[in-house]
Amino acid sequence: MEAWAAAAQEPIISVIGLKKSFGDKDVLRGIDLxxxxxxxxxxxxxxxxxxxxxxxxxxxxxxxxxxxxxxEGVDITVAPPAECxxxxxxxxxxxxxxxxxxxxNVFDNIAFPIRRHTAWSADEIARRVRECLGLVRMEGIEDxxxxxxxxxxxxxxxxxxxxxxxxxxxxxDEPTTGLDPINTAAIARVINRMHNELGITAVTxxxxxxxxxxxxxxxxMIRGGIIIAQGxxxxxxxxxxxxxxxxxxxxxxADEEEIL
Amino acid sequence: MGWLDSLGRxxxxxxxxxxxxxxxxxxxxLWAVRRPFxxxxxxxxxxxxxxxxxxxxFLTTMFTxxxxxxxxxxxxxxxxxxxxxxxxxxxxxxxxxxxxxxxxMVAGRVGSSLAAELGTMRVTEQIDALYAMATEPIxxxxxxxxxxxxxxLPLLVLVGDAIGILGGWLxxxxxxxxxxxxYWHSTFQYLKINDVTSGLIKAAFFGLxxxxxxCTQGFYTSGGAExxxxxxxxxxxxxxxxxxxxxxxxxxxxx
Numbered sequence: 001m002e003a004w005a006a007a008a009q010e011p012i013i014s015v016i017g018l019k020k021s022f023g024d025k026d027v028l029r030g031i032d033l034x035x036x037x038x039x040x041x042x043x044x045x046x047x048x049x050x051x052x053x054x055x056x057x058x059x060x061x062x063x064x065x066x067x068x069x070x071x072e073g074v075d076i077t078v079a080p081p082a083e084c085x086x087x088x089x090x091x092x093x094x095x096x097x098x099x100x101x102x103x104x105n106v107f108d109n110i111a112f113p114i115r116r117h118t119a120w121s122a123d124e125i126a127r128r129v130r131e132c133l134g135l136v137r138m139e140g141i142e143d144x145x146x147x148x149x150x151x152x153x154x155x156x157x158x159x160x161x162x163x164x165x166x167x168x169x170x171x172x173d174e175p176t177t178g179l180d181p182i183n184t185a186a187i188a189r190v191i192n193r194m195h196n197e198l199g200i201t202a203v204t205x206x207x208x209x210x211x212x213x214x215x216x217x218x219x220x221m222i223r224g225g226i227i228i229a230q231g232x233x234x235x236x237x238x239x240x241x242x243x244x245x246x247x248x249x250x251x252x253x254a255d256e257e258e259i260l
Numbered sequence: 261m262g263w264l265d266s267l268g269r270x271x272x273x274x275x276x277x278x279x280x281x282x283x284x285x286x287x288x289x290l291w292a293v294r295r296p297f298x299x300x301x302x303x304x305x306x307x308x309x310x311x312x313x314x315x316x317x318f319l320t321t322m323f324t325x326x327x328x329x330x331x332x333x334x335x336x337x338x339x340x341x342x343x344x345x346x347x348x349x350x351x352x353x354x355x356x357x358x359x360x361x362x363x364x365m366v367a368g369r370v371g372s373s374l375a376a377e378l379g380t381m382r383v384t385e386q387i388d389a390l391y392a393m394a395t396e397p398i399x400x401x402x403x404x405x406x407x408x409x410x411x412x413l414p415l416l417v418l419v420g421d422a423i424g425i426l427g428g429w430l431x432x433x434x435x436x437x438x439x440x441x442x443y444w445h446s447t448f449q450y451l452k453i454n455d456v457t458s459g460l461i462k463a464a465f466f467g468l469x470x471x472x473x474x475c476t477q478g479f480y481t482s483g484g485a486e487x488x489x490x491x492x493x494x495x496x497x498x499x500x501x502x503x504x505x506x507x508x509x510x511x512x513x514x515x
Contacts, residue, residue, distance in 0.1 A: 059392050085394050093392040099385040113393040116296075165393075 012037040012169065012201055013058060018067035019225075020053055027053050029225035030067070037168075040195050040202040042212040044247065045222035051205040052096075054222065055173055058203065059091050060084055071169075089117060092162030092200075093171040098154035100146040100161070106133075107142035110161045117165060132160035135197070136190050152183035156190060163194060170194065172204040176211050188214035209248065221247065277498075284398070284476045285468075288406050291399040301404045309370050309405075309467075310412035314419065316365050321420035324357055325349055325427025333436050342438065346446030349428030354455045355515075358421040359413075360507055363466030366413060367499035371474035374405055375495035378478025379488040387479070402479070406471040413467030414460040421456065458514040465510055466503045473499040 011034035018031040027050040035041050045051045056062045057069060060076055069076050076084050100109050110129045114120060120128070133139050136156040146154055155175055162170060172191065176184040188211050195202045195215070206212055212219060213233055220230035221244050229239045237248065246253035332348045378401060381387050390397045425447060432438040477495040481487045 056388070061388050061391060085396075088392065088394040091392065093389070095385040095389055095392075097384060099389040101381075101386055101389075102384075113395075116393065116395055161393075 009036050011035055012072060013203075014068075014070040015054075015058075016068045016070070018054070018057060018069065019065050020050075020057070020062065021065055027225055028057075028064075031222070031225070031227055033220060033227055033230070035169075035201060035203060037201050038199055039217045040191075040204070040215050042216040042219045043203065043205045043222060044207060044209075044212055044219060045205070046207060046247070049222045050225050051207075051222055052173055055093075055171055055203065055205050058169075058171060059088060059093055089165060090168045091171060092165070092167035092169070094155065094158045094162045094173065094175060096174050096177060097151070098146070098158035100154055100157060102146045104145075105142065106138075106144050106146070106149075106157050109146070109157060110164050113161065113164050128164060129160075132164050133157075135163065135194060136160045137186075152179050152186065155179075155187065159190060159194065163198065163200075166198075167200065169201045169203065172202065172206075174206055174208075175204065176206065176208045181210070184208060184211055185214070187211065191215050280476050280480055281472060284402065284479060285472050287398045288402050288472065288475075291396060292403050292407065294399065298400065298404060301400075302408060305404045305408035306412055309366065309408045309471075310415060313366055313369055313412075313416055316369055317362055317416050317420045318423055320361050320365050321353070321358060321424040322427040324361060325353060325424030326431045328352055328357070328424070329428035329431035330435070333432060342436070343442065343446055345432055345438070346428065346443045347450045350425050350447045350451045351455060353424035353428075354421045354451065354459045356459070356507075356511075358417045358424060359459045359463040359466060360503065362413060362417045362420050362463060363470060363503040363507075364500050366409070366416065366467070367470040367473075367503060368496050370409060371470040371495045371499040372492045374471060374474030375477040375481075375491045376488055378402075378475055379481035379491040382479065382481045383484050383487060397479075402475045405475055406468060409467040409471035410464055411467070413463040417460055417463040418456075421459065461514060462507065462510050465506060469502045469506060470499040473502060 013035040015031050015033045015035075018028050019026070020028040031054060033043075043051055043054065053062060057064055058071075064077055067077070071087055072090075074083060074087060076087060079087070100106075101112065104112070107126075107129055110132055111125050114125050114128060129142065130139070133142070136159045138153065138156050138160065141149070141153070141157075146157070149157065159175075175191065176187050179187065191202065191204065191211075192215055194200060202215070204211070204215060216233055218230065218232050219236040220227050221236075221239075221241070222228070223243055229236065229241045229244045231239070236244070239245065243253045243255075245251075328349050329345055332345050333342060336342050336344060336348075378387070381401070387397045387401070390400055429440075429443055429447070432443050433440050474495040477491040477498070481491045483490070
């Protein structure tokens with residue numbers, strides 16, 4: 001847990017001066033952030049703060065206007081596509097609503113990346129799929145279609161699919177949005193288990209504080225397209241930044257009061 | 261300067277649309293030759309475009325052949341040229357009506373469903389998920405769909421040509437009591453192999469156009485369920501328009 005704090009460690013991902021606009025809207029205005037191997041980093045931010053946009057840059061779903069993203073020493077903003085594709089196999093990403101392929105059952109969904117990128121036998125694939133489902137506590141639903149699952153189950157199957165190829169880095173895009181508190185707690189537990197048992201680096205974006213403090217080794221806050229605060233949970237809680245305090249206490253920040 | 265502003269915006273939107281079409285087309289061609297070749301997906305799409313379209317094509321071309329015979333018979337009667345009805349039906353079906361009608365019907369049936377399918381996958385992040393799993397969405401989704409359409413449309417048209425000619429024969433012989441032997445003779449008298457093949461080449465192009473249009477619209481969908489609806493409509497309208505426009509130029513080149 002203190003792994004990241006052991007300092008002097010090389011970051012697994014470095015984001016340097018990341019900028020992105022859509023039309024005349026500047027969403028990211030210079031994000032600087034380092035992510036260390038084995039840590040669980042949670043990026044907090046209000047709705048529309050650019051959290052999702054930030055996360056999508058890490059895996060190359062979006063290209064930055066300016067700035068660099070260095071993953072394991074490779075700058076993915078300038079690397080050739082083939083190298084990026086190779087690098088992307090080290091990532092697993094879980095999407096907001098799971099993003100399962102609704103034409104396939106749960107088994108085929110989880111087997112998809114394995115069949116795509118390995119030459120494993122049917123037995124090996126079946127074993128790996130069971131293993132992944134076991135890790136998210138979803139055994140025995142291999143034959144179900146995504147449409148037959150609840151929102152929480154769909155997300156957990158999404159997790160299972162994300163870890164199928166044993167990635168080094170897991171990205172979670174708002175894993176608990178729209179879930180009830182009990183499901184949220186279950187998701188937090190599953191994320192912790194994956195993070196601890198697999199020793200994976202996890203990056204989660206959310207505005208759900210229960211989830212955030214339940215899984216984070218370190219937190220960062222995005223506002224107005226930049227990181228305004230970061231640190232381990234205790235330090236982060238004690239942050240002097242008024243916006244962070246307003247966010248943590250569920251208040252309207254002073255500088256937004258006149259808008260409302 | 262309001263009108264200048266909106267004219268500029270409109271021009272940019274049109275250029276963007278054209279750019280997207282050709283981007284997807286070129287990417288599809290580039291990815292088509294790369295491994296892995298997903299045979300089961302190709303097969304599934306070929307069944308979807310080809311086999312599942314047979315009933316629609318059957319009815320469309322059957323009735324077109326029938327009405328063609330009906331009209332020409334009535335017209336040709338006036339100058340005692342009923343003997344040429346078979347030729348007219350055969351030539352019109354193979355050269356023009358077979359490919360164009362099949363193209364339009366499949367644009368409505370398949371182009372729309374491609375746009376809706378890919379559009380839904382886009383708005384539910386399934387396309388992003390593919391990409392995140394180091395799978396190029398164009399390669400996995402678009403290539404087999406466009407390929408299936410390109411190869412299946414000529415086959416559908418071949419079937420449609422035959423059924424249309426059969427429909428003409430039904431009307432001529434059944435309704436106007438034409439002589440069967442004479443009718444078949446007239447059908448094949450002026451029909452050259454080139455009439456059929458040029459129609460099939462057109463059909464392949466129409467298949468390419470309607471599938472790329474449908475996939476492009478789906479691929480660039482935004483704005484949830486409403487966006488999917490918009491993409492589906494645009495796919496059919498644009499697909500049909502492009503088929504009719506390109507028909508003229510293809511005909512000019514091929515004949």
